[in-house]
Amino acid sequence: MSLGTKKFVITRFDPDRDTEPRTEEYEIPVQSDWKVLDAINFIKDEIDGSLSYRWSCRMAVCGSCGMMVNGEPKLTCKTALSSYGDSLTIEPLANFPTIRDLVVEMDGFMDKFQKVKPWIIQAKERAVEEGPQHQSPEDLQAFKQFSMCINCMLCYSACPVVATDPEFLGPAAIALGHRYNMDSRDEGADERNAVFRGEGTIFSCSYANECSEVCPKNVDPAGAVNQAKFNAVVDWASSFVVKREKE
């Protein structure tokens, strides 16, 4: 069903030509069941082939198509067009350098991921012949939510700390590290905590909770950061207890 036309004010930036970002306007016919991404694809296919952005799965799981829609970070393949008025502004995700148009640079984000050692660490690696480990549904539940992150980076765009301190480890990376810390199969918390508890890490979080509010997959990174802080405090407190016992 047609929803008439809407105007899209889209940020354009080509470092080959532009010294700073500019905007371009496109007025196009839209359908009532379209997501924001459908409109952008229409513009690319039918009006302006030079518009650059990332997308793939169009079912809210590959995490490619995050953009600012009317100033808010959104996964555009999951964002219904019908909830907007006659005009929308589309910009690249905030708090990232722009490569071109709506494409942001991800190098820093990927480095932060690598930093938290997002893999199972065990003192002794298991052989396949030992078979799968047991893990109770409750133990699975302890980290499952934090394993649902699709790396769409919306939380970095929403985070007030990332905005002022680009080096801040940030919501998704902390949630990922915490996911492995909470996995009953993992023995690497000490290594990860050494990263977590340094400068620009969990204690930099101001607990604005905006990361969890924009998360399209209900991962609750703010909850992960809070749990990680709590664990750090408990470890710190228990270090005194252990010392006293030794004395």
Added chain:
Amino acid sequence: MTDVCRHDVIIVGGGAAGLRAAIAAVEADPEISVALVSKVYPMRSHTVSAEGGAAAVARDEDSLEMHGYDTVKGSDFLGDQNVIEYFVEEAPKELTRLEHWGCPWSRNEDGSVATRAFGGMTTKRTWYATDKVGFHMLHTLFQHSMRFDRIVRYDEHFVTRLLVDDGNVRGVSALDIRSGEVRAILGRSVILATGGAGKIFPFTTNGMIKTGDGMALAAAAGVPLKDMEFVQYHPTGLPGTGILITEASRGEGGLLKNSEGDRFLVTYDYGVGKKAELGPRDMISRAVVQEIEAGRGISGPYGEFVHLDLTHIGREKLEARLPFVLELARTYAGVDPLTEPIPIRPVVHYMMGGVDTDIDGATSLPGLYAAGETACASLNGANRLGSNSLTECLVFGARAAQHAVLYSRGSSEGNESALLAQAEAEAARVSALRRHKKGSEKISTIRRELNTTMEEGCGVYREQASMLATVQTVASLQDRASDLRVSDDSMVFNTEVIAALEMKNMVDVAQAVSVSAAARLESRGAHTCRDFSSRDDENFMHHTLCYLEAGGPRLDKKSVHLGHWEPEERKY
């Protein structure tokens, strides 16, 4: 000058097969350097969209023999039986490895790995992590791969050509999408793991990136594509978008119903017998089409559909087992599966065919290997069983890598200047494309026409006349696709140039699909011909090989590896 990078094993594609291959390669040899080249960041790979599960024998009441038999029967006896036997044996080991690497497999109360029922499988052997199995497997593999310094990633690099010298593949030319430069990535062996080609069809579960790149690269280097006529239609896609609603919905008890509210798989004889909703995909897709043709479909803005009813399963189980299905149906179909049936229709999902490989993933071009959906090791024959493909990516990704490592040890680096000359030629080709503002054909028009003709000629039901018409149309589209208009002349993140390169790959793959289909005058598995409605073992118990040559496509045959299970009529 072209930028030159040197490694030992070069892997093209960063999904489940590519990542598994990368890990297997560095584990096989502590010295080896691996290049992982992908046109996206690995976690964007389409493995991410797989939902229902991965098959491997896990329970005492199951056996490798049963998994093997189910698979060969599902393949309509076109699967290679040595490949199937190897696959079912390795499958539990591979899924166990993923467990050790942190995959959040769903669990039974006692903490053991849970399994669910799937189409064509006689017992529960599909491991799952709710209904986001591809997502969890991909992220587990990608995160585990980050441990290894010797896996060097080339993210957002589009491979334009295999570099071949003296009859051996020795590298790839890759367009760095961010800078616009073409790099020569040289090595001693190459593994293709780029996934499928669903985007040659209009209505597909596949993401935008599934343009058959690896198949086209291999074909351009003279390697045959095998069994390309076998295109899997998944019975349950959302009308309009084609978004997949997993077979696990039926594994967990979902029912298919027509406009009369009738379970048509039970009422009418569609060959699935008592399996009903848990029949194999090819049969159920045909049943849905026949229901619609018989006037028992339901009309909607995107054509006729039938219903997938989950309402009787109950909130608790649906939220625990199928949370993604709930999210997808609510977001993309506007229905709540707790209270309403989901509209569904058959949708292109998977290519059984691909780059012809042997059981080691080796192709006819020395040094070139392939694994996963882009390959055809002949595990799946004429119809793949749901949940075998994720496991296939692991089993054959690992095996291809082990053999690529062995090959690399005995192989030289080749003539560098000859390889660089090829890369320079690719740089010139890309550069010309970037300045092709006057091209006469619009990319989106060619894509639409290609999609239309593929659906007309190579749909669920096929007819010889329409298949031949599609062969003709695709040939003309191939000509037209050599003159695509590219309005974007920027070096930086030029996605229009990528789209043009992908379009060339898509028409090549479409040619192999249509030509192979038109030559198979029988009905077997997913290839259902109205003019030749039964299976013809006497004349067609063979694989199709399709070579894409300068003078046009050429077909050949390859024998099926039998020996363990005697071909029989496929009835459930």
